[in-house]
Amino acid sequence: MRLRLLSLVVLAGCITPSIPIPPPDPSEMQFHLTTTGTESSAVFTYPATEAYKGGTVYLFDRTNGRGVFQVANADGSLGPTLALPATLGDQVVVSIENVEQTVSTCVVLQEGAQDPNHFCQ
Numbered sequence: 212m213r214l215r216l217l218s219l220v221v222l223a224g225c226i227t228p229s230i231p232i233p234p235p236d237p238s239e240m241q242f243h244l245t246t247t248g249t250e251s252s253a254v255f256t257y258p259a260t261e262a263y264k265g266g267t268v269y270l271f272d273r274t275n276g277r278g279v280f281q282v283a284n285a286d287g288s289l290g291p292t293l294a295l296p297a298t299l300g301d302q303v304v305v306s307i308e309n310v311e312q313t314v315s316t317c318v319v320l321q322e323g324a325q326d327p328n329h330f331c332q
Contacts, residue, residue, distance in 0.1 A: 232262040234314040235305045237325035243291075244299065244322050252294035253320060255305070259288040266309040268292065273317070273331065274301035283307075302331040 235257060242253045255270055257263075264287040271278035272295060279293040289307070297303060297320055306315040317331035 232309060232312060232314055235307055235316045237316060237318050237327040240325045242320060251298040253297040254294055255292040256290035259286040261287055263287040263307055266307050269306040270295045271304045272297045272301050
């Protein structure tokens with residue numbers, strides 16, 4: 212009986228829930244938009260966040276169906292990313308993935324910091 216109880220305690224100690232990573236905060240997101248002729252694109256940056264170290268950022272423009280992805284920097288910051296084909300007002304999903312989970316936020320694209328009160332519909 213003691214051996215069974217000890218086994219259960221050891222096994223229970225190995226199963227610890229992961230701490231959820233926070234979704235990206237729109238007010239911390241920076242997009243720099245560039246227009247060349249009829250083409251426009253956005254480059255994304257996000258400040259260092261411990262929880263994003265070793266992760267990957269995915270940017271997906273719902274409006275035009277295109278996206279880019281890039282590994283987080285060593286300090287947990289994101290970007291500057293590859294240029295995302297996008298224009299002002301597009302709905303852009305920003306997803307951060309690590310080994311255990313993925314979190315996302317969708318914003319309506321604007322220059323600079325994103326509006327935390329203006330989410331995708």
